[in-house]
Amino acid sequence: xxxxxxxxxxxxxxxxxxxxxxxxxxxxxxxxxxxxxxxxxxxxxxxxxxxxxxxxxxxxxxxxxxxxxxxxxxxxxxxxxxxxxxxxxxxxxxxxxxxxxxxxxxxxxxxxxxxxxxxxxxxxxxxxxxxxxxxxxxxxxxxxxxxxxxxxxxxxxxxxxxxxxxxxxxxxxxxxxxxxxxxxxxxxxxxxxxxxxxxxxxxxxxxxxxxxxxxxxxxxxxxxxxxxxxxxxxxxxxxxxxxxxxxxxxxxxxxxxxxxxxxxxxxxxxxxxxxxxxxxxxxxxxxxxxxxxxxxxxxxxxxxxxxxxxxxxxxxxxxxxxxxxxxxxxxxxxxxxxxxxxxxxxxxxxxxxxxxxxxxxxxxxxxxxxxxxxxxxxxxxxxxxxxxxxxxxxxxxxxxxxxxxxxxxxxxxxxxxxxxxxxxx
Amino acid sequence: xxxxxxxxxxxxxxxxxxxxxxxxxxxxxxxxxxxxxxxxxxxxxxxxxxxxxxxxxxxxxxxxxxxxxxxxxxxxxxxxxxxxxxxxxxxxxxxxxxxxxxxxxxxxxxxxxxxxxxxxxxxxxxxxxxxxxxxxxxxxxxxxxxxxxxxxxxxxxxxxxxxxxxxxxxxxxxxxxxxxxxxxxxxxxxxxxxxxxxxxxxxxxxxxxxxxxxxxxxxxxxxxxxxxxxxxxxxxxxxxxxxxxxxxxxxxxxxxxxxxxxxxxxxxxxxxxxxxxxxxxxxxxxxxxxxxxxxxxxxxxxxxxxxxxxxxxxxxxxxxxxxxxxxxxxxxxxxxxxxxxxxxxxxxxxxxxxxxxxxxxxxxxxxxxxxxxxxxxx
Numbered sequence: 001x002x003x004x005x006x007x008x009x010x011x012x013x014x015x016x017x018x019x020x021x022x023x024x025x026x027x028x029x030x031x032x033x034x035x036x037x038x039x040x041x042x043x044x045x046x047x048x049x050x051x052x053x054x055x056x057x058x059x060x061x062x063x064x065x066x067x068x069x070x071x072x073x074x075x076x077x078x079x080x081x082x083x084x085x086x087x088x089x090x091x092x093x094x095x096x097x098x099x100x101x102x103x104x105x106x107x108x109x110x111x112x113x114x115x116x117x118x119x120x121x122x123x124x125x126x127x128x129x130x131x132x133x134x135x136x137x138x139x140x141x142x143x144x145x146x147x148x149x150x151x152x153x154x155x156x157x158x159x160x161x162x163x164x165x166x167x168x169x170x171x172x173x174x175x176x177x178x179x180x181x182x183x184x185x186x187x188x189x190x191x192x193x194x195x196x197x198x199x200x201x202x203x204x205x206x207x208x209x210x211x212x213x214x215x216x217x218x219x220x221x222x223x224x225x226x227x228x229x230x231x232x233x234x235x236x237x238x239x240x241x242x243x244x245x246x247x248x249x250x251x252x253x254x255x256x257x258x259x260x261x262x263x264x265x266x267x268x269x270x271x272x273x274x275x276x277x278x279x280x281x282x283x284x285x286x287x288x289x290x291x292x293x294x295x296x297x298x299x300x301x302x303x304x305x306x307x308x309x310x311x312x313x314x315x316x317x318x319x320x321x322x323x324x325x326x327x328x329x330x331x332x333x334x335x336x337x338x339x340x341x342x343x344x345x346x347x348x349x350x351x352x353x354x355x356x357x358x359x360x361x362x363x364x365x366x367x368x369x370x371x372x373x374x375x376x377x378x379x380x381x382x383x384x385x386x387x388x389x390x391x392x393x394x395x396x397x398x399x400x401x402x403x404x405x406x407x408x409x410x411x412x413x414x415x416x417x418x419x420x421x422x423x424x425x
Numbered sequence: 426x427x428x429x430x431x432x433x434x435x436x437x438x439x440x441x442x443x444x445x446x447x448x449x450x451x452x453x454x455x456x457x458x459x460x461x462x463x464x465x466x467x468x469x470x471x472x473x474x475x476x477x478x479x480x481x482x483x484x485x486x487x488x489x490x491x492x493x494x495x496x497x498x499x500x501x502x503x504x505x506x507x508x509x510x511x512x513x514x515x516x517x518x519x520x521x522x523x524x525x526x527x528x529x530x531x532x533x534x535x536x537x538x539x540x541x542x543x544x545x546x547x548x549x550x551x552x553x554x555x556x557x558x559x560x561x562x563x564x565x566x567x568x569x570x571x572x573x574x575x576x577x578x579x580x581x582x583x584x585x586x587x588x589x590x591x592x593x594x595x596x597x598x599x600x601x602x603x604x605x606x607x608x609x610x611x612x613x614x615x616x617x618x619x620x621x622x623x624x625x626x627x628x629x630x631x632x633x634x635x636x637x638x639x640x641x642x643x644x645x646x647x648x649x650x651x652x653x654x655x656x657x658x659x660x661x662x663x664x665x666x667x668x669x670x671x672x673x674x675x676x677x678x679x680x681x682x683x684x685x686x687x688x689x690x691x692x693x694x695x696x697x698x699x700x701x702x703x704x705x706x707x708x709x710x711x712x713x714x715x716x717x718x719x720x721x722x723x724x725x726x727x728x729x730x731x732x733x734x735x736x737x738x739x740x741x742x743x744x745x746x747x748x749x750x751x752x753x754x755x756x757x758x759x760x761x762x763x764x765x766x767x768x769x770x771x772x773x774x775x776x777x778x779x780x781x782x783x784x785x786x787x788x789x790x791x792x793x794x795x796x797x798x799x800x801x802x803x
Contacts, residue, residue: 076689172654175675175676175677179676362663365652366652366653368651368652369651369652369653369654372652410640410644411640411643411644411647415656416658416671
């Protein structure tokens, strides 16, 4: 992941291709429409595949060649993944597909279309927007709106809090534990895994909050990307609340076109597996992501019956608490695959947990800071459960909130060089 | 009206800060003034307590303080002054005066990244090129052949740059395809604009003012006293008695003594070193030496060390000659590094000078046999 200015040309290339493709799809009929759609998808997926998966493919081909003891090795290429490529590629593809389905008119105004793809608050890590939501807003006159500015700032501050106060603090421990997992005690490994669950949530949802808040300041409404996923009672619910813009993208543009649940139970399960496997590999060119996605697919298929638990009941009943804890545990275990360097690393980590061994507790944070981190996590969960919106009444209360948050961010923020985790995808 | 004026002023101020932050020259001018000023607009400066102390705002912790006081003296009298020494170094070596070298007729020094090292070789003398770099920069430094842009022949001028450009382009990747579409001056400007220091420059220009020291010191105190951590890119050593630059211990950074070096990366380093060695030897240098100054953590906390220095020094496929200070630093019973600083103390620099001078003297022997000298330097 890197910012190389020359890569703007790639963005420019995809924007031009999809802009032209959109118009051509709208202007033509029958088979030709499909050709333009396919051309656009091939261009987008081709660029994504080259920059993200070329060396992954070579690595796997080389492993296969080694298996047959051919003594040959294909050369790798020195490719740097352009920042945010997966996000804006998917957003651009959603536009051409929607035009093809006649659900969206082709955008004739080139700067507006370019802005739709490059809208900076969500360019590098989503939410992956839909043209129907954003394009009309970009056409409208969006005057300055104080209430939206305040709400946007309020949400941005909350996003920064999750990123620099919680996620980057937890990252100190997580990085230390994952880098030295062989020496770590089982307790340290469990702590590393649990903290990673919250690190990635606070990191990614924090970015989404900042992005959505920044857009709100400009009077642009972006879709929500998270809805308290760790309070889900089963994996299916978790996926309806985690990275919603990606989940719905795969649902609308892959799961449903594959047949969804309309072609029998067997086909439905197959479709679920395909979606989750691809969703996993979307995150990165490593089989750890593939396994992570596949295992989520397995859990969704195995536990479909627990899907619907009423919100009110879930907070009150003991059964719901157990469901939430069980779901969180499953998600946390699967995050180990997501975070590990490779599959062997992930299994070694899980084996380390299951061995109930002693070992190092040198986890990079003191006991005081670990307890403080737990307190922050509880505050974060409570606040998002109790106050899911970001509206703060203007006046003294609002000013106090903003000033208080800035002080908290400054004094308790961990200002390291940690990028947002999802920037690498 | 007032709103508009404020808006335009903010835009102008923003553009000004961006311009300064992207300009190496302007940054040097501004920091040279602000770093030495105690006024409210001056930058935080812990004096000579240590650069890590300064970065972490831990001025109040005395155990991390140490003066950077080097005692350079003439190392003795050489039999001959037969060496013209061209040295490219960094912050470790820039203070060394020519009088600290033994038997050197002419000494040219350049701080890499700040100055170019220009040479015109005197065939009546032994021309030695010495690259002295701290370990944390080795991997990024030899990742490509960019060094050709910093050490150049005075008489060849631009011809040399052309060679450097061709070689760099040839050895790098598909990413250069995009670069072909960008006109040269625009490419140069954009590279300058998105330079690697832009984040720290912006932070310096926007937030590093003496007037903001109080909350920064308070935060440093909170982190140190409550969470036992240091602010900034600084880590407290396990024994609590010294500070380390975090990037030298972060396994995810190529500056780190602990991050893994893949065979692919190592072979690339080796290949580039050999190309550079052949190039400069072809230019007429009598020898080209490399001396790698170990990161403090490499010597003081060697558990988990990636072994970069010994691996390079013992690699028989490398043509480059190494002056080994790594072994001497490891064997030394004395403290080599300052506790609150990324640099060495007087013991370190004296030991380094002793080893370097010892190697150089072999070139002052009449009719020195180059191959023997080269072998003994390993």
